Amino acid sequence: MCALVALAFLVPLTVSLGDRDREDAIADAARRSALVTGALAVSTDAEVVSRAIAATGDDPVTRPVVRGLGTDESTARATEADVERARAGGRSLLVDVDGGIVRLDPVVLGDTTAVVEVFLPESTLGGVSTTRWLLLLGVAAALVCATVLVVDRVALRAVDATRGLVRAALAVGDGDLDVRVEPAGPRELAEAGYAFNRMADRLVVSRTDERELVADLSHRLRTPLTVLRLDAEALESDDTSIGTFSEAELDRRRGIRRMRQAIVTLEGEIDVLIKTTRKAVAHEAxxxxxxxxxxxxxxxxxxxxxxxxxxxxxxxxxxxxxxxxxxxxxxxxxxxxxxxxxxxxxxxxxxxxxxxxxxxxxxxxxxxxxxxxxxxxxxxxxxxxxxxxxxxxxxxxxxxxxxxxxxxxxxxxxxxxxxxxxxxxxxxxxxxxxxxxxxxxxxxxxxxxxxxxxxxxxxxxxxxxxx
Structure with missing residues (x-):
């Protein structure tokens, strides 16, 4: 995906750079042609024209050539038909020739019309350049590698944060309410981590409050239980080992003994319940x-x-x-x-x-x-x-x-x-x-x-x- 995105941007960029080079080359040719046409407008003397041509550059291949004044036309590349077409049209022409293009600019000199020819080699026109393509492909490869590296690092942080959140959730599900997570990763995962910690804290408080409620409610049972115990203590003795008693008296004393034993057992159960559920927490009600x-x-x-x-x-x-x-x-x-x-x-x-x-x-x-x-x-x-x-x-x-x-x-x-x-x-x-x-x-x-x-x-x- 990253490679496709890079190519979608780099291919149009390469074509645009080629068009830009062609326009720059044509503009440079127009500048050099203007130097010669300006000199011709002043004087048609061969020495003046030669100095103007020499001022356009040192490369003899790309120097302008004046057609129609009897000067040296050995380096000319445009055909006579193209030159005549430029004279007849009275405007600049771009003509394809072997190895590039030529620019033909007609100049009216009294009764005659000269034509200034400027050759543009194909290498200066920004065509398909192997070097440019290789450079852009290298840039694309570097961008793809950098993108993959950055995405991998970001994804690794997100994956680590997600795994930590999953482990903590599983631990809470197994009953370990002391586990907490360190919020990390993207903003959404960090917020999820904070929310998880708040949830775990709330679970701890809720569980502790429930145990406290059980302990306090159990303690409230002591009030009626105290009354029962005191009433039971006020009853007669439940000893059946000393003396001779009737069957009814034995049943009554055994009933008193069972009642007292039940109260003692109930008190013990309440004590165990209170001690089991006792926790020190703040009351939030x-x-x-x-x-x-x-x-x-x-x-x-x-x-x-x-x-x-x-x-x-x-x-x-x-x-x-x-x-x-x-x-x-x-x-x-x-x-x-x-x-x-x-x-x-x-x-x-x-x-x-x-x-x-x-x-x-x-x-x-x-x-x-x-x-x-x-x-x-x-x-x-x-x-x-x-x-x-x-x-x-x-x-x-x-x-x-x-x-x-x-x-x-x-x-x-x-x-x-x-x-x-x-x-x-x-x-x-x-x-x-x-x-x-x-x-x-x-x-x-x-x-x-x-x-x-x-x-x-x-x-x-x-x-x-x-x-």
Whole structure:
């Protein structure tokens, strides 16, 4: 194809160059003839005419010859008939002769008409030149070779980029979501490489979010499971090895044992599910709006019934007025259940707790205090998947992620009741945060924001005593 294109351009070019050479040769002949005709117009003296002929060039073959003045006409090539035709026509003629062409220019000298003859050899007319054809063929071959080389290099880059994209696609299809491509090749392939990398990143995020959703949903199952476990523990003993029992009593105790074993098995399965699917990712869901007071009141209806069964003193503070927060209702309910569930799970029966809601300085604070033993390592408790109690460690992390979703934070401190105090700060959508005293509510949030890895406050350090 490249050779055909080169020939399509070079053949017309060669013909055009030949025509150009012929025109240049004829124009040169006209110039030399004009020198002689000009001299004849001035004088017909033989010496003057000879000097004019000598001035046209050194080649005796191409020097003009004056016909009809009795001068030397031995080098003339045109026939008498052609000369007479030029005299009769009174205009220049081009006549083909052996070895080239001649130009005949008539000049009227009184009663006579002389004719100036200029011979043009075939070599000066730009006919078929072997040298020119060979040169142009060489140029065509060089152009074809250069084109093939450039196309081969470009095609090689495109092929390499395509092969890399294919290998990466096959790897992703086989489950390797860490593979990426280096965008290269033509613009279209480079854009395809960038699009592939974005797709792979999105797949990783989607898969991780799905696992996180499974882990969080599994953790939410702990709330009803905790109730079942506590109710099962409140039942009578399931020991059938000591004492004598009737058949009905044996069946009842065996039923209690099976129920407790089923709860333990279910808790174990949920723990395995959470630990298997746990991943640390950013939550991308856009926040919705909910009423914090309404969510607290609704969840405390559930937890109050359980607290009554366990003789736990409890109270709710500040949940009478509407307090909006930029989080989905279900997410906030899950966070409250996770934190309050920890109180029931890790504190003895009869331990008091308190849930308080406050709103100031552009933030909404949800505080859950208890009178239990407290949390020995707050920083560790706020790290995802970490627990000192043998659980999955997702409870406080759920609360932390909900708070971060609302541009807030979670902190752990010593409660007024003597145990742990977990505070969730949520940005108030109806107020603009402002800087206040660093020991106030916003100050607590600011300190937590400087340590996003842990998100929690440390226990107050003991003051140094004077020596």
């Amino acid at each position: 856009g926040p919705a709006m909910c009423d914090v007071s309404e969510v607290v009141r609704d969840r405390m209806v559930f937890w109050s019934a359980l607290a009554g069964d366990q003789n736990r003193p409890h109270r709710v503070v500040g949940a009478q007025l509407r307090i909006p927060a930029p989080v989905p209702r279900a997410e906030l309910a899950a966070a409250l259940d996770a934190v309050i569930g920890n109180v029931f799970r890790y504190t003895p029966q009869g331990t008091a707790f308190e849930v308080a809601v406050s709103r100031r300085d552009g933030y909404v604070a949800i505080r859950i205090d208890d009178a239990g033993p407290g949390i020995a390592n707050p920083d560790r408790a706020l790290r995802r998947g970490t627990s000192d109690q043998g659980s999955t460690g997702l409870g406080l992390d759920i609360a932390k992620r909900v708070a971060l979703q609302a541009n807030g934070s979670v902190s752990i401190d010593r409660a007024r009741l003597g145990g742990a105090s977990v505070v969730m700060l949520l940005a108030d959508p109806e107020a603009t945060p402002r800087q206040v005293n660093r020991f106030g509510l916003v100050g607590r949030m600011a300190r937590d924001a400087r340590d996003q890895k842990t998100g929690g406050r440390r226990w107050p350090r003991p003051r140094a005593t004077d020596a």
